Amino acid sequence: MSKNRTRTFPHRDVTICLDGAASADREMLLSKQRRTPAEAKQLKDIEERMKDSLLTIRVVGVSRAEYAKIQRAHPGATPMQAFNPDTFFYDFIYKTGFEVAGDEVSKLSEWDRADWDAITEDLTEGEWNDLAQAVHDMNVERVETGFLSRGSATTEPSSQTSEQPEPGE
Numbered sequence: 001m002s003k004n005r006t007r008t009f010p011h012r013d014v015t016i017c018l019d020g021a022a023s024a025d026r027e028m029l030l031s032k033q034r035r036t037p038a039e040a041k042q043l044k045d046i047e048e049r050m051k052d053s054l055l056t057i058r059v060v061g062v063s064r065a066e067y068a069k070i071q072r073a074h075p076g077a078t079p080m081q082a083f084n085p086d087t088f089f090y091d092f093i094y095k096t097g098f099e100v101a102g103d104e105v106s107k108l109s110e111w112d113r114a115d116w117d118a119i120t121e122d123l124t125e126g127e128w129n130d131l132a133q134a135v136h137d138m139n140v141e142r143v144e145t146g147f148l149s150r151g152s153a154t155t156e157p158s159s160q161t162s163e164q165p166e167p168g169e
Contacts, residue, residue, distance in 0.1 A: 009061035012134040013100055016127050018119070019053035022046050055119070058098040058105065059134035067139050070095060089132045090120045 017023045029035060029043045074088035094116050097108045108116060123131070 010138050011058050011060040012138055013056050013058050014130050014134050015054055015056045016119075016123070016130075017050055017053055018055055019050055022050045022053065026050065056100040057093060057108070057131065058100050059093060059131065059138055060096055060098070061138040062096050066096070067092075085132065089128070089135050090116075092135055093131060 026043065026046045029039055029046070032039065035043065070092050071083045071088055074084040074091060076083050094108050094111075094113065098105050099108055099111075
């Protein structure tokens with residue numbers, strides 16, 4: 001079948017800021033209703049500093065067999081737990097994911113495993129959730145395609161293309 005040769009999988013990029021202090025400083029400045037010119041410059045400086053500490057991870061979908069193979073390598077603590085989420089998601093991303101740095105995309109599996117483990121040890125709960133959700137969404141959730149087979153591709157709402165009545169009509 002010729003279509004199988006062009007098979008690609010969905011992906012999602014998750015960006016993590018490794019400079020937590022800069023992130024907190026930025027959030028504090030953003031929460032202010034009004035900023036002085038000095039604070040506006042400080043915000044710009046913080047954001048510039050943060051650029052160097054951003055890590056963008058591309059989480060990809062893989063074949064069902066590959067997903068199951070990695071999952072089986074992380075058995076759950078009980079028979080009711082299909083896998084160990086504390087180890088599965090990190091291992092899955094390391095084995096199948098990519099680092100995205102501008103136009104450069106490189107496999108995480110080419111990193112020294114100790115470098116990857118050091119990053120994952122310090123993730124916040126929110127960062128872990130973002131990564132785990134991306135793995136789930138790209139591999140377990142079904143990508144909606146029914147709209148294509150039904151011939152109902154996305155169109156603009158008619159309210160944007162129709163003439164609107166004048167007030168009071």
